[in-house]
Amino acid sequence: MKGRFYGDDAPGEEKFRRQRRAPQGRRRVAALTAEGEDTSEDDVIARLKALGHVTEVLAELKSGKEATAYVARGPRGTLLLKLYRDLQARSFQRDEVYRAGVYIPDARAAKAMAGRSRKGLEMLHQGWVCAEYTHLWHLWEAGLNVPEPLVGPSPFDYSATAPAVLMRLIGHEDQPAPRLSEASLTPEEARRAWDQALSGMADMLRLGYAHGDYSTYNLLWWENTVTIIDFPQLTTRQNPHFRDLLARDAQSLATSFRRHGVQASGDATLREVQRRALGPGPTPRVLLP
Structure with a gap:
Protein backbone atom coordinates (compact mmCIF):
# COMPACT_ATOMS: atom_id res chain seq x y z
CA MET A 1 0.00 0.00 0.00
CA ALA A 177 13.16 5.13 32.60
CA PRO A 178 15.70 7.94 33.05
CA ARG A 179 18.06 9.08 30.34
CA LEU A 180 21.63 7.94 30.83
CA SER A 181 22.57 11.61 31.08
CA GLU A 182 20.51 11.77 34.29
CA ALA A 183 21.08 8.27 35.70
CA SER A 184 23.34 7.54 38.66
CA LEU A 185 25.51 4.52 37.78
CA THR A 186 28.02 2.44 39.68
CA PRO A 187 31.35 1.89 37.90
CA GLU A 188 30.20 -1.60 36.90
CA GLU A 189 26.89 -0.29 35.56
CA ALA A 190 28.73 2.45 33.65
CA ARG A 191 30.94 -0.13 31.93
CA ARG A 192 27.88 -2.23 31.07
CA ALA A 193 26.01 0.80 29.73
CA TRP A 194 29.04 1.89 27.68
CA ASP A 195 29.36 -1.58 26.14
CA GLN A 196 25.66 -1.63 25.22
CA ALA A 197 25.81 1.91 23.81
CA LEU A 198 28.73 0.94 21.56
CA SER A 199 26.90 -2.17 20.38
CA GLY A 200 23.72 -0.19 19.71
CA MET A 201 25.60 2.29 17.54
CA ALA A 202 27.32 -0.61 15.75
CA ASP A 203 23.97 -2.33 15.16
CA MET A 204 22.64 0.81 13.50
CA LEU A 205 25.80 1.14 11.38
CA ARG A 206 25.43 -2.49 10.29
CA LEU A 207 21.98 -1.56 8.97
CA GLY A 208 23.48 1.43 7.15
CA TYR A 209 22.38 4.11 9.64
CA ALA A 210 23.97 6.94 11.57
CA HIS A 211 21.79 8.17 14.43
CA GLY A 212 22.65 11.84 14.03
CA ASP A 213 22.28 12.73 17.73
CA TYR A 214 23.78 9.78 19.61
CA SER A 215 24.70 10.49 23.22
CA THR A 216 23.57 9.72 26.76
CA TYR A 217 20.77 12.26 26.22
CA ASN A 218 19.12 9.87 23.75
CA LEU A 219 19.81 6.64 25.62
CA LEU A 220 17.53 5.34 28.38
CA TRP A 221 18.67 3.18 31.29
CA TRP A 222 16.22 0.66 32.69
CA GLU A 223 16.82 -2.71 34.39
CA ASN A 224 20.50 -2.65 33.41
CA THR A 225 19.59 -2.21 29.75
CA VAL A 226 20.27 0.67 27.36
CA THR A 227 17.41 1.65 25.06
CA ILE A 228 18.04 3.97 22.10
CA ILE A 229 15.51 6.73 21.43
CA ASP A 230 14.89 9.71 19.10
CA PHE A 231 15.11 8.72 15.43
CA PRO A 232 13.66 11.36 13.07
CA GLN A 233 17.14 12.58 12.08
CA LEU A 234 18.47 9.05 11.43
CA THR A 235 20.39 9.11 8.15
CA THR A 236 21.69 6.55 5.67
CA ARG A 237 24.82 6.05 3.60
CA GLN A 238 23.14 7.89 0.72
CA ASN A 239 23.63 11.07 2.71
CA PRO A 240 26.87 12.80 1.58
CA HIS A 241 27.40 13.84 5.24
CA PHE A 242 27.10 10.27 6.54
CA ARG A 243 30.73 9.82 7.59
CA ASP A 244 30.80 13.19 9.33
CA LEU A 245 27.56 12.47 11.19
CA LEU A 246 28.84 9.04 12.24
CA ALA A 247 32.08 10.55 13.55
CA ARG A 248 30.11 13.23 15.37
CA ASP A 249 27.95 10.55 17.01
CA ALA A 250 31.07 8.75 18.23
CA GLN A 251 32.49 11.95 19.68
CA SER A 252 29.18 12.87 21.33
CA LEU A 253 28.88 9.43 22.88
CA ALA A 254 32.41 9.52 24.24
CA THR A 255 32.04 13.05 25.59
CA SER A 256 28.68 12.44 27.27
CA PHE A 257 29.89 9.25 28.99
CA ARG A 258 32.71 11.04 30.81
CA ARG A 259 30.37 12.01 33.63
CA HIS A 260 30.05 8.26 34.29
CA GLY A 261 33.81 7.83 34.53
CA VAL A 262 34.29 6.35 31.05
CA GLN A 263 37.30 7.87 29.33
CA ALA A 264 37.46 7.32 25.56
CA SER A 265 38.29 9.51 22.59
CA GLY A 266 35.91 10.04 19.70
CA ASP A 267 38.35 8.40 17.28
CA ALA A 268 38.78 5.31 19.47
CA THR A 269 35.00 5.09 19.92
CA LEU A 270 34.44 5.26 16.17
CA ARG A 271 37.01 2.53 15.50
CA GLU A 272 35.41 0.24 18.08
CA VAL A 273 31.93 0.83 16.65
CA GLN A 274 33.17 0.07 13.12
CA ARG A 275 34.88 -3.10 14.38
CA ARG A 276 31.72 -4.31 16.09
CA ALA A 277 29.62 -3.51 13.03
CA LEU A 278 31.54 -6.22 11.14
CA GLY A 279 30.19 -8.87 13.51
CA PRO A 280 26.74 -10.48 13.78
CA GLY A 281 23.74 -8.38 14.72
CA PRO A 282 20.89 -9.03 17.14
CA THR A 283 18.18 -11.58 16.43
CA PRO A 284 15.35 -9.99 14.38
CA ARG A 285 11.91 -9.85 15.93
CA VAL A 286 9.06 -11.68 14.25
CA LEU A 287 5.88 -9.61 13.96
CA LEU A 288 2.70 -11.52 14.71
CA PRO A 289 -0.01 -11.24 12.03
Missing part, protein backbone atom coordinates in the same frame (compact mmCIF):
# COMPACT_ATOMS: atom_id res chain seq x y z
CA LYS A 2 1.35 3.38 -0.93
CA GLY A 3 2.38 5.43 2.09
CA ARG A 4 1.57 9.11 2.60
CA PHE A 5 4.68 10.86 3.76
CA TYR A 6 4.31 14.33 2.30
CA GLY A 7 1.19 16.41 2.13
CA ASP A 8 -1.55 13.77 1.75
CA ASP A 9 -4.59 13.93 3.99
CA ALA A 10 -4.54 11.32 6.74
CA PRO A 11 -7.61 9.16 7.46
CA GLY A 12 -10.17 11.15 9.39
CA GLU A 13 -8.29 14.39 8.79
CA GLU A 14 -11.27 16.09 7.17
CA LYS A 15 -13.26 15.73 10.37
CA PHE A 16 -10.47 17.11 12.52
CA ARG A 17 -8.98 19.60 10.09
CA ARG A 18 -7.76 22.66 11.95
CA GLN A 19 -8.30 26.16 10.80
CA ARG A 20 -5.18 28.13 9.95
CA ARG A 21 -3.63 29.30 13.20
CA ALA A 22 -0.39 30.38 14.82
CA PRO A 23 2.36 27.72 14.91
CA GLN A 24 1.73 25.23 17.70
CA GLY A 25 4.53 24.93 20.25
CA ARG A 26 4.73 23.09 23.54
CA ARG A 27 1.34 21.90 24.77
CA ARG A 28 0.72 21.70 28.50
CA VAL A 29 -1.14 18.71 29.88
CA ALA A 30 -4.09 20.85 30.95
CA ALA A 31 -4.52 22.04 27.37
CA LEU A 32 -4.36 18.48 26.04
CA THR A 33 -6.87 17.08 28.48
CA ALA A 34 -9.39 19.94 28.53
CA GLU A 35 -8.96 20.52 32.25
CA GLY A 36 -10.93 23.56 33.40
CA GLU A 37 -14.25 24.97 32.33
CA ASP A 38 -12.90 27.29 29.64
CA THR A 39 -10.77 24.80 27.71
CA SER A 40 -11.58 22.31 24.98
CA GLU A 41 -9.73 19.13 24.22
CA ASP A 42 -6.71 19.43 21.92
CA ASP A 43 -7.66 18.38 18.37
CA VAL A 44 -4.65 16.05 18.02
CA ILE A 45 -5.59 14.19 21.21
CA ALA A 46 -9.22 14.06 20.06
CA ARG A 47 -8.09 12.47 16.79
CA LEU A 48 -5.86 9.94 18.59
CA LYS A 49 -8.79 8.98 20.82
CA ALA A 50 -11.11 8.65 17.82
CA LEU A 51 -8.55 6.40 16.11
CA GLY A 52 -8.43 4.23 19.23
CA HIS A 53 -4.79 4.83 20.15
CA VAL A 54 -5.07 6.95 23.30
CA THR A 55 -7.58 7.01 26.16
CA GLU A 56 -5.90 9.41 28.60
CA VAL A 57 -2.90 11.75 28.83
CA LEU A 58 -1.39 11.51 32.32
CA ALA A 59 1.66 13.75 32.62
CA GLU A 60 4.41 15.56 30.79
CA LEU A 61 7.67 13.60 30.80
CA LYS A 62 10.23 15.64 28.87
CA SER A 63 10.29 18.68 26.62
CA GLY A 64 13.00 18.92 23.96
CA LYS A 65 13.99 21.00 20.94
CA GLU A 66 11.42 19.50 18.57
CA ALA A 67 8.81 17.72 20.67
CA THR A 68 7.36 17.10 24.11
CA ALA A 69 6.96 13.58 25.50
CA TYR A 70 3.97 12.63 27.65
CA VAL A 71 2.99 9.55 29.61
CA ALA A 72 -0.40 8.34 28.40
CA ARG A 73 -2.69 5.34 28.46
CA GLY A 74 -4.26 3.46 25.59
CA PRO A 75 -5.91 0.14 24.78
CA ARG A 76 -2.46 -1.53 24.79
CA GLY A 77 -1.45 -0.14 28.17
CA THR A 78 0.87 2.66 29.24
CA LEU A 79 2.57 4.44 26.37
CA LEU A 80 4.80 7.35 25.53
CA LEU A 81 3.16 10.03 23.42
CA LYS A 82 5.70 12.18 21.59
CA LEU A 83 4.02 15.30 20.28
CA TYR A 84 5.99 17.37 17.78
CA ARG A 85 5.78 21.12 17.71
CA ASP A 86 5.01 22.79 14.41
CA LEU A 87 8.23 23.29 12.46
CA GLN A 88 8.06 27.07 12.83
CA ALA A 89 7.84 26.73 16.62
CA ARG A 90 10.88 24.52 17.09
CA SER A 91 14.24 25.74 18.33
CA PHE A 92 15.74 23.19 15.92
CA GLN A 93 14.38 23.88 12.44
CA ARG A 94 17.14 23.40 9.87
CA ASP A 95 17.27 19.72 9.04
CA GLU A 96 18.91 19.89 5.60
CA VAL A 97 22.06 18.05 6.71
CA TYR A 98 19.96 15.03 7.72
CA ARG A 99 17.75 15.06 4.63
CA ALA A 100 20.65 15.37 2.17
CA GLY A 101 20.62 12.51 -0.32
CA VAL A 102 16.90 11.74 0.18
CA TYR A 103 15.16 11.47 -3.18
CA ILE A 104 11.68 13.01 -3.37
CA PRO A 105 9.98 11.89 -6.61
CA ASP A 106 7.35 14.64 -6.56
CA ALA A 107 9.11 17.67 -8.07
CA ARG A 108 6.51 20.12 -6.78
CA ALA A 109 6.77 18.73 -3.26
CA ALA A 110 10.56 18.90 -3.41
CA LYS A 111 10.42 22.52 -4.56
CA ALA A 112 7.92 23.47 -1.84
CA MET A 113 10.06 21.89 0.86
CA ALA A 114 13.25 23.46 -0.44
CA GLY A 115 11.56 26.88 -0.53
CA ARG A 116 10.00 26.27 2.91
CA SER A 117 6.64 27.60 1.78
CA ARG A 118 3.65 27.07 4.07
CA LYS A 119 2.78 23.87 2.20
CA GLY A 120 6.43 22.87 2.14
CA LEU A 121 6.72 23.27 5.91
CA GLU A 122 3.61 21.13 6.36
CA MET A 123 5.21 18.43 4.20
CA LEU A 124 8.49 18.65 6.12
CA HIS A 125 6.58 18.39 9.39
CA GLN A 126 4.67 15.31 8.22
CA GLY A 127 7.85 13.77 6.83
CA TRP A 128 9.79 14.34 10.06
CA VAL A 129 7.11 12.53 12.11
CA CYS A 130 6.72 9.68 9.64
CA ALA A 131 10.49 9.27 9.42
CA GLU A 132 10.62 8.50 13.14
CA TYR A 133 7.97 5.81 12.76
CA THR A 134 9.70 4.32 9.71
CA HIS A 135 13.10 4.14 11.41
CA LEU A 136 11.60 2.92 14.68
CA TRP A 137 9.85 0.04 12.93
CA HIS A 138 12.98 -0.92 10.98
CA LEU A 139 15.16 -0.94 14.11
CA TRP A 140 12.53 -2.72 16.20
CA GLU A 141 12.07 -5.48 13.62
CA ALA A 142 15.87 -5.83 13.33
CA GLY A 143 16.03 -6.64 17.05
CA LEU A 144 17.63 -3.47 18.40
CA ASN A 145 16.84 -2.14 21.87
CA VAL A 146 14.41 0.62 20.89
CA PRO A 147 10.89 1.36 22.14
CA GLU A 148 8.19 -0.72 20.50
CA PRO A 149 6.19 1.41 18.02
CA LEU A 150 2.47 1.18 18.72
CA VAL A 151 1.06 2.34 15.37
CA GLY A 152 1.90 0.70 12.06
CA PRO A 153 3.90 -0.80 10.47
CA SER A 154 1.93 0.52 7.50
CA PRO A 155 2.54 4.22 6.69
CA PHE A 156 -1.20 4.43 6.01
CA ASP A 157 -1.78 3.90 9.73
CA TYR A 158 0.97 5.94 11.31
CA SER A 159 0.68 8.94 9.00
CA ALA A 160 -2.76 9.46 10.55
CA THR A 161 -1.26 10.20 13.97
CA ALA A 162 0.94 13.17 12.93
CA PRO A 163 2.16 15.26 14.70
CA ALA A 164 2.27 12.48 17.31
CA VAL A 165 4.42 9.36 17.57
CA LEU A 166 3.23 6.62 19.92
CA MET A 167 5.52 3.99 21.41
CA ARG A 168 5.75 1.66 24.38
CA LEU A 169 6.87 3.45 27.55
CA ILE A 170 10.21 2.23 28.89
CA GLY A 171 9.84 1.90 32.65
CA HIS A 172 6.65 2.22 34.68
CA GLU A 173 3.79 4.69 34.54
CA ASP A 174 4.90 6.23 37.85
CA GLN A 175 8.61 5.72 37.18
CA PRO A 176 9.63 6.15 33.52
Whole structure:
Protein backbone atom coordinates (compact mmCIF):
# COMPACT_ATOMS: atom_id res chain seq x y z
CA MET A 1 0.00 0.00 0.00
CA LYS A 2 1.35 3.38 -0.93
CA GLY A 3 2.38 5.43 2.09
CA ARG A 4 1.57 9.11 2.60
CA PHE A 5 4.68 10.86 3.76
CA TYR A 6 4.31 14.33 2.30
CA GLY A 7 1.19 16.41 2.13
CA ASP A 8 -1.55 13.77 1.75
CA ASP A 9 -4.59 13.93 3.99
CA ALA A 10 -4.54 11.32 6.74
CA PRO A 11 -7.61 9.16 7.46
CA GLY A 12 -10.17 11.15 9.39
CA GLU A 13 -8.29 14.39 8.79
CA GLU A 14 -11.27 16.09 7.17
CA LYS A 15 -13.26 15.73 10.37
CA PHE A 16 -10.47 17.11 12.52
CA ARG A 17 -8.98 19.60 10.09
CA ARG A 18 -7.76 22.66 11.95
CA GLN A 19 -8.30 26.16 10.80
CA ARG A 20 -5.18 28.13 9.95
CA ARG A 21 -3.63 29.30 13.20
CA ALA A 22 -0.39 30.38 14.82
CA PRO A 23 2.36 27.72 14.91
CA GLN A 24 1.73 25.23 17.70
CA GLY A 25 4.53 24.93 20.25
CA ARG A 26 4.73 23.09 23.54
CA ARG A 27 1.34 21.90 24.77
CA ARG A 28 0.72 21.70 28.50
CA VAL A 29 -1.14 18.71 29.88
CA ALA A 30 -4.09 20.85 30.95
CA ALA A 31 -4.52 22.04 27.37
CA LEU A 32 -4.36 18.48 26.04
CA THR A 33 -6.87 17.08 28.48
CA ALA A 34 -9.39 19.94 28.53
CA GLU A 35 -8.96 20.52 32.25
CA GLY A 36 -10.93 23.56 33.40
CA GLU A 37 -14.25 24.97 32.33
CA ASP A 38 -12.90 27.29 29.64
CA THR A 39 -10.77 24.80 27.71
CA SER A 40 -11.58 22.31 24.98
CA GLU A 41 -9.73 19.13 24.22
CA ASP A 42 -6.71 19.43 21.92
CA ASP A 43 -7.66 18.38 18.37
CA VAL A 44 -4.65 16.05 18.02
CA ILE A 45 -5.59 14.19 21.21
CA ALA A 46 -9.22 14.06 20.06
CA ARG A 47 -8.09 12.47 16.79
CA LEU A 48 -5.86 9.94 18.59
CA LYS A 49 -8.79 8.98 20.82
CA ALA A 50 -11.11 8.65 17.82
CA LEU A 51 -8.55 6.40 16.11
CA GLY A 52 -8.43 4.23 19.23
CA HIS A 53 -4.79 4.83 20.15
CA VAL A 54 -5.07 6.95 23.30
CA THR A 55 -7.58 7.01 26.16
CA GLU A 56 -5.90 9.41 28.60
CA VAL A 57 -2.90 11.75 28.83
CA LEU A 58 -1.39 11.51 32.32
CA ALA A 59 1.66 13.75 32.62
CA GLU A 60 4.41 15.56 30.79
CA LEU A 61 7.67 13.60 30.80
CA LYS A 62 10.23 15.64 28.87
CA SER A 63 10.29 18.68 26.62
CA GLY A 64 13.00 18.92 23.96
CA LYS A 65 13.99 21.00 20.94
CA GLU A 66 11.42 19.50 18.57
CA ALA A 67 8.81 17.72 20.67
CA THR A 68 7.36 17.10 24.11
CA ALA A 69 6.96 13.58 25.50
CA TYR A 70 3.97 12.63 27.65
CA VAL A 71 2.99 9.55 29.61
CA ALA A 72 -0.40 8.34 28.40
CA ARG A 73 -2.69 5.34 28.46
CA GLY A 74 -4.26 3.46 25.59
CA PRO A 75 -5.91 0.14 24.78
CA ARG A 76 -2.46 -1.53 24.79
CA GLY A 77 -1.45 -0.14 28.17
CA THR A 78 0.87 2.66 29.24
CA LEU A 79 2.57 4.44 26.37
CA LEU A 80 4.80 7.35 25.53
CA LEU A 81 3.16 10.03 23.42
CA LYS A 82 5.70 12.18 21.59
CA LEU A 83 4.02 15.30 20.28
CA TYR A 84 5.99 17.37 17.78
CA ARG A 85 5.78 21.12 17.71
CA ASP A 86 5.01 22.79 14.41
CA LEU A 87 8.23 23.29 12.46
CA GLN A 88 8.06 27.07 12.83
CA ALA A 89 7.84 26.73 16.62
CA ARG A 90 10.88 24.52 17.09
CA SER A 91 14.24 25.74 18.33
CA PHE A 92 15.74 23.19 15.92
CA GLN A 93 14.38 23.88 12.44
CA ARG A 94 17.14 23.40 9.87
CA ASP A 95 17.27 19.72 9.04
CA GLU A 96 18.91 19.89 5.60
CA VAL A 97 22.06 18.05 6.71
CA TYR A 98 19.96 15.03 7.72
CA ARG A 99 17.75 15.06 4.63
CA ALA A 100 20.65 15.37 2.17
CA GLY A 101 20.62 12.51 -0.32
CA VAL A 102 16.90 11.74 0.18
CA TYR A 103 15.16 11.47 -3.18
CA ILE A 104 11.68 13.01 -3.37
CA PRO A 105 9.98 11.89 -6.61
CA ASP A 106 7.35 14.64 -6.56
CA ALA A 107 9.11 17.67 -8.07
CA ARG A 108 6.51 20.12 -6.78
CA ALA A 109 6.77 18.73 -3.26
CA ALA A 110 10.56 18.90 -3.41
CA LYS A 111 10.42 22.52 -4.56
CA ALA A 112 7.92 23.47 -1.84
CA MET A 113 10.06 21.89 0.86
CA ALA A 114 13.25 23.46 -0.44
CA GLY A 115 11.56 26.88 -0.53
CA ARG A 116 10.00 26.27 2.91
CA SER A 117 6.64 27.60 1.78
CA ARG A 118 3.65 27.07 4.07
CA LYS A 119 2.78 23.87 2.20
CA GLY A 120 6.43 22.87 2.14
CA LEU A 121 6.72 23.27 5.91
CA GLU A 122 3.61 21.13 6.36
CA MET A 123 5.21 18.43 4.20
CA LEU A 124 8.49 18.65 6.12
CA HIS A 125 6.58 18.39 9.39
CA GLN A 126 4.67 15.31 8.22
CA GLY A 127 7.85 13.77 6.83
CA TRP A 128 9.79 14.34 10.06
CA VAL A 129 7.11 12.53 12.11
CA CYS A 130 6.72 9.68 9.64
CA ALA A 131 10.49 9.27 9.42
CA GLU A 132 10.62 8.50 13.14
CA TYR A 133 7.97 5.81 12.76
CA THR A 134 9.70 4.32 9.71
CA HIS A 135 13.10 4.14 11.41
CA LEU A 136 11.60 2.92 14.68
CA TRP A 137 9.85 0.04 12.93
CA HIS A 138 12.98 -0.92 10.98
CA LEU A 139 15.16 -0.94 14.11
CA TRP A 140 12.53 -2.72 16.20
CA GLU A 141 12.07 -5.48 13.62
CA ALA A 142 15.87 -5.83 13.33
CA GLY A 143 16.03 -6.64 17.05
CA LEU A 144 17.63 -3.47 18.40
CA ASN A 145 16.84 -2.14 21.87
CA VAL A 146 14.41 0.62 20.89
CA PRO A 147 10.89 1.36 22.14
CA GLU A 148 8.19 -0.72 20.50
CA PRO A 149 6.19 1.41 18.02
CA LEU A 150 2.47 1.18 18.72
CA VAL A 151 1.06 2.34 15.37
CA GLY A 152 1.90 0.70 12.06
CA PRO A 153 3.90 -0.80 10.47
CA SER A 154 1.93 0.52 7.50
CA PRO A 155 2.54 4.22 6.69
CA PHE A 156 -1.20 4.43 6.01
CA ASP A 157 -1.78 3.90 9.73
CA TYR A 158 0.97 5.94 11.31
CA SER A 159 0.68 8.94 9.00
CA ALA A 160 -2.76 9.46 10.55
CA THR A 161 -1.26 10.20 13.97
CA ALA A 162 0.94 13.17 12.93
CA PRO A 163 2.16 15.26 14.70
CA ALA A 164 2.27 12.48 17.31
CA VAL A 165 4.42 9.36 17.57
CA LEU A 166 3.23 6.62 19.92
CA MET A 167 5.52 3.99 21.41
CA ARG A 168 5.75 1.66 24.38
CA LEU A 169 6.87 3.45 27.55
CA ILE A 170 10.21 2.23 28.89
CA GLY A 171 9.84 1.90 32.65
CA HIS A 172 6.65 2.22 34.68
CA GLU A 173 3.79 4.69 34.54
CA ASP A 174 4.90 6.23 37.85
CA GLN A 175 8.61 5.72 37.18
CA PRO A 176 9.63 6.15 33.52
CA ALA A 177 13.16 5.13 32.60
CA PRO A 178 15.70 7.94 33.05
CA ARG A 179 18.06 9.08 30.34
CA LEU A 180 21.63 7.94 30.83
CA SER A 181 22.57 11.61 31.08
CA GLU A 182 20.51 11.77 34.29
CA ALA A 183 21.08 8.27 35.70
CA SER A 184 23.34 7.54 38.66
CA LEU A 185 25.51 4.52 37.78
CA THR A 186 28.02 2.44 39.68
CA PRO A 187 31.35 1.89 37.90
CA GLU A 188 30.20 -1.60 36.90
CA GLU A 189 26.89 -0.29 35.56
CA ALA A 190 28.73 2.45 33.65
CA ARG A 191 30.94 -0.13 31.93
CA ARG A 192 27.88 -2.23 31.07
CA ALA A 193 26.01 0.80 29.73
CA TRP A 194 29.04 1.89 27.68
CA ASP A 195 29.36 -1.58 26.14
CA GLN A 196 25.66 -1.63 25.22
CA ALA A 197 25.81 1.91 23.81
CA LEU A 198 28.73 0.94 21.56
CA SER A 199 26.90 -2.17 20.38
CA GLY A 200 23.72 -0.19 19.71
CA MET A 201 25.60 2.29 17.54
CA ALA A 202 27.32 -0.61 15.75
CA ASP A 203 23.97 -2.33 15.16
CA MET A 204 22.64 0.81 13.50
CA LEU A 205 25.80 1.14 11.38
CA ARG A 206 25.43 -2.49 10.29
CA LEU A 207 21.98 -1.56 8.97
CA GLY A 208 23.48 1.43 7.15
CA TYR A 209 22.38 4.11 9.64
CA ALA A 210 23.97 6.94 11.57
CA HIS A 211 21.79 8.17 14.43
CA GLY A 212 22.65 11.84 14.03
CA ASP A 213 22.28 12.73 17.73
CA TYR A 214 23.78 9.78 19.61
CA SER A 215 24.70 10.49 23.22
CA THR A 216 23.57 9.72 26.76
CA TYR A 217 20.77 12.26 26.22
CA ASN A 218 19.12 9.87 23.75
CA LEU A 219 19.81 6.64 25.62
CA LEU A 220 17.53 5.34 28.38
CA TRP A 221 18.67 3.18 31.29
CA TRP A 222 16.22 0.66 32.69
CA GLU A 223 16.82 -2.71 34.39
CA ASN A 224 20.50 -2.65 33.41
CA THR A 225 19.59 -2.21 29.75
CA VAL A 226 20.27 0.67 27.36
CA THR A 227 17.41 1.65 25.06
CA ILE A 228 18.04 3.97 22.10
CA ILE A 229 15.51 6.73 21.43
CA ASP A 230 14.89 9.71 19.10
CA PHE A 231 15.11 8.72 15.43
CA PRO A 232 13.66 11.36 13.07
CA GLN A 233 17.14 12.58 12.08
CA LEU A 234 18.47 9.05 11.43
CA THR A 235 20.39 9.11 8.15
CA THR A 236 21.69 6.55 5.67
CA ARG A 237 24.82 6.05 3.60
CA GLN A 238 23.14 7.89 0.72
CA ASN A 239 23.63 11.07 2.71
CA PRO A 240 26.87 12.80 1.58
CA HIS A 241 27.40 13.84 5.24
CA PHE A 242 27.10 10.27 6.54
CA ARG A 243 30.73 9.82 7.59
CA ASP A 244 30.80 13.19 9.33
CA LEU A 245 27.56 12.47 11.19
CA LEU A 246 28.84 9.04 12.24
CA ALA A 247 32.08 10.55 13.55
CA ARG A 248 30.11 13.23 15.37
CA ASP A 249 27.95 10.55 17.01
CA ALA A 250 31.07 8.75 18.23
CA GLN A 251 32.49 11.95 19.68
CA SER A 252 29.18 12.87 21.33
CA LEU A 253 28.88 9.43 22.88
CA ALA A 254 32.41 9.52 24.24
CA THR A 255 32.04 13.05 25.59
CA SER A 256 28.68 12.44 27.27
CA PHE A 257 29.89 9.25 28.99
CA ARG A 258 32.71 11.04 30.81
CA ARG A 259 30.37 12.01 33.63
CA HIS A 260 30.05 8.26 34.29
CA GLY A 261 33.81 7.83 34.53
CA VAL A 262 34.29 6.35 31.05
CA GLN A 263 37.30 7.87 29.33
CA ALA A 264 37.46 7.32 25.56
CA SER A 265 38.29 9.51 22.59
CA GLY A 266 35.91 10.04 19.70
CA ASP A 267 38.35 8.40 17.28
CA ALA A 268 38.78 5.31 19.47
CA THR A 269 35.00 5.09 19.92
CA LEU A 270 34.44 5.26 16.17
CA ARG A 271 37.01 2.53 15.50
CA GLU A 272 35.41 0.24 18.08
CA VAL A 273 31.93 0.83 16.65
CA GLN A 274 33.17 0.07 13.12
CA ARG A 275 34.88 -3.10 14.38
CA ARG A 276 31.72 -4.31 16.09
CA ALA A 277 29.62 -3.51 13.03
CA LEU A 278 31.54 -6.22 11.14
CA GLY A 279 30.19 -8.87 13.51
CA PRO A 280 26.74 -10.48 13.78
CA GLY A 281 23.74 -8.38 14.72
CA PRO A 282 20.89 -9.03 17.14
CA THR A 283 18.18 -11.58 16.43
CA PRO A 284 15.35 -9.99 14.38
CA ARG A 285 11.91 -9.85 15.93
CA VAL A 286 9.06 -11.68 14.25
CA LEU A 287 5.88 -9.61 13.96
CA LEU A 288 2.70 -11.52 14.71
CA PRO A 289 -0.01 -11.24 12.03
